[in-house]
Amino acid sequence: MSIAEKMAANQKQVAISEFFEKNKHFLGFDTLNRALITAVKEAVDNALDACEEARILPDIIVKISKLDNKKDILQVEVEDNGPGIPRASIAKVFGQLLFGSRFHAIRQSRGQQGIGITGVVMYSQLTTGDPTHVESKIAKEATAVSVDIGLDTRKNKAIKSNQDRIDWGEKVHGLRIRTTMKAKYQRGRQSVWQYLRMTSIVNPHADILFIDPDGEKHHWQRVTERLPGRVEAIKPHPKGIELGQLQRLCSESTESRMTTFLRRTFSGVSQRAAKELCEVSELEEKLKPKSLSAQQVRALLEAFQGERQLKGKSVKLLNPPTSCLSPIEELLIKKGLSKTIDSKFVTTMTRAPSVAQGNPFQVEVGLIFGEGMTADKPVEILRFANRVPLMYQQGGCLLTKAIESVDWRQYGLDQAGGRGVPKGPAAILVHLASTNVQFTSEAKEALSDNETVMEEARKAMLEMGRGLRKHLEKQKKMGKTKEKFELINDIIPAIAEKSASLLELPVPDLAASITKIMSAVIAETTTTWNKATKQTDVHITLYNYTSRARSYTMLVNWPERQGASMVNNNLGGRKEAMGVWAWKLETLQPGVQTVISYSLADLEKGDWNETDVFYRGSQEVIGATKMDEKLLEEIRRQEEALNAPLPEDDEPLDVNESSDDESVDESEPNAPPSDTMQTTLFGGDY
Amino acid sequence: MAERKSIEETKTALHDVVREMYDRIVKGEPPTMTLPVRTKNNIGFDAKLGVYKYGRKQTIRDATSLGSAKQLLRALHVIEFIESMIDDGKSSTLREMYYISEGWGLGKFQSQNESNNLAEDLEIVTRCLREDFKLRPEEDGARMIGNLTLRERNRRGEWMRINARDDVGDSGYGVPYNVEAEKIEFLEHDVNFIMAIETGGMFDRLVENGFDEDFKCALLHLKGQPARSTRRIMKRMSEEWDLPVVVFLDGDPWSFRIFASIAYGAIKTAHISEYLATPTSTYLGITADDILAYDLPSDDLSKKDIEALNAELSDPRFADGWWQEQINMMLEVGKKAEQQSLAKYGLDFVTETYLPEKLQALGL
């Protein structure tokens, strides 16, 4: 039983306030700093949830002010532009514990993690004796409701006072609450500031303004107009159900046959599976679910869990649908991270949804790296569960363990002994989206161990690590290319001129020595946002500084999956795989340059800032990477996987190293486009 | 070889460097500059000269990497600058040249060290001296006290006669940066030897105690790692007046290096060792066994010290038995001591006991 359910069960015997006092720790009110964070969190999570449901882009203002310095009394004000709460519901929402939505639906929502906003009202009342002020305006009413809410802790009921209607001017809808409480404002890793900063990272569609007790304003602006995808509630999956829950579902059911009950109440149960489940649990198909005995319920549960089998096999169930999940998605993680952390390189990875014990889940990771962050400290870890920041108990959390389990040294970060939190100028984000987030304790600050989730998180990290390593290698290569260009464009001509003038001789021709110095083909790539056309322009200039004619296939990555389209492609070329375009250049004459140019339409500014260029050919192209045919193979596999039903398990890759030269397979892969966000093999660079 | 070059010779030598680069470009090759390897692995004893010189190992600096190409370009700028100074009858300090290079665009120096090194590179490849290039060091020269008479040509071109005991104050005669014959001539002396001293404190102690008069010697303050002019004047005095030189330094690995640069030639300036080094000079102290024999207050060797001592063990200049013994002893004892630690036994101990004993052992 969860703590909330325990509370519900207990509320008749004990005064709720007493229970609250005893369980402060679980409820997030155990220290004065944490109480403040919890209060802000409950209110902001609600605002985000309500806006998401009502498809409104959230504007949230949080203000904390000091009222009485000596007694640690703070005032917290939170305002949103959500749909507001109808007058009739206000008392229930703020004055009745456990009124929330979180116990009813199986889907991903923020609210599931807290005690709810009533907990804040109660804490405020317990520590200051004051009621909480609420103002709410819904769109169809001309004025806002204004009311003070207190609690009758014995009856679990609200006490309303000062009820009134007030004019809100321009503002059409929203909610404002103001409460006073015993609390302390702190800065640092565990602070309201950090909570809001993290919240803004995973909610790039929100505009959050925070006014701290010193009156200083912190503003995290909206960086995308795209609202998170709509999440649907799904039916429970047999694999994720507990005995108590199953008992309740049976006893509350009005179905008249077991088979219909099984098909309608659960996800992943086909007609055939329903029959088989009945068979193995020795239940008549036409039995009324309501009439099941405790023993029969237990048998059914055993069938669900595969303990009762049919001819040595457990009943085959389909996976639950994953439409109930709302990942942030790669481009938005990039935007969210780069808005709060000022650095250039971001790599992200959203894994395909997966299922653990009947619960759909999805892991997303992001890594931001570069200047402006301290290099000799452990990287900052940003943990999230269903878009809610986790700020305490970092060490004990599954997400941290996943980070620690990776040997980051091979990807360019420092890490003593190849274990633990790596060091370096970086921050790592991990987000678990799931219909059933398992925490280590009721404090809900750390995720408990789960092999399947761990495996997914690890895979995501490795993928991201490869992105980082590629970036670092590319940086190095780009540096090298830049140097070469400076050498031949500036320094060698200067040497020629100066030596000629000192000797009073004519300036010699440089072409031959430049070819000797470079003896390479060089690619220079620019990716720039074009304000006028609202497109991203890409130019790749190839110079052949060798003494022979050369031929190459040049390839680039582009955000095809993210909905971009390629226009004004001067040399045509062809699609090589999802998100990979290729041009075959038959002859690059010595001393001659060739330009490939195209533009990407249907992207926002900042969506695509860097293009990776690859080549196939025998001679190195400075400024491009040799095409890793393995990688290409992997992209094609992922595409196939995406078009197939949800995979139970990702198979490890085992593709033989392809040969290096032009003769490798260049056949057109049949790659139907997919709109799902999945592994970005190239798209790491921002 | 280190004969002074005429203006024309200097210019020709510099032009040869430019030629190498130019010709390579004409041939369709990357421009280059060829010069000897300047590490301890490429110095060898020249029996004829009695000093350590660069060996045969050459490196070719070619313009295939950005760093080397910039070096070449800088060399061209420096050559142009030197030519203009020669033509205008001017000179400049190395530091001034470093600042002037601000205007050289791509050829500008990133650090003073870089410009000093390049000046040395050019000396090496052209076999000229930086005096020929009209480049002066920033380093200040030594000071000297003792019954020596020399003449120095002043700014107005007049010769001034100076006795380094009677015509100077307590700080002694200041050695100018140029100590060549055109600037300084040695006239007469009444001393038996020259003593070179590492620290100012010890120099002043000996001066105050009248050591130079009591022991009929000239005292020379080295100011740590001695400047080129300091080493050059020691060399000239020892040669032209046939005077022995004894060197009195702290007892640590760095002092050993100072001595090597005085007696055998420094690695950085091995191209002109025969011109700067005084092969007849002797190391007086502080030796590793002095630390034990006189029970001197000492410090533990640092990690750096130990590394330096180990490097010295494989340095050809310290190959002889006495040095190997001293270095190993210091490593074993794990201690180093300063000259001034002799003050443990009183201010006069150094002049009344330590130095007389050490000098006697040397037969002076």
Ligand SMILES: Nc1ncnc2c1ncn2[C@@H]1O[C@H](COP(=O)(O)OP(=O)(O)O)[C@@H](O)[C@H]1O
């Ligand atoms: N800012 C808000 N705007 C609109 N509705 C809200 C707001 N805050 C709370 N609510 C409504 O009140 C309900 C109860 O909130 P709460 O007690 O925090 O529980 P939960 O967040 O788990 O649903 C929410 O489910 C939502 O319907």
Ligand SMILES: [Mg+2]
């Ligand atoms: Mg809530």
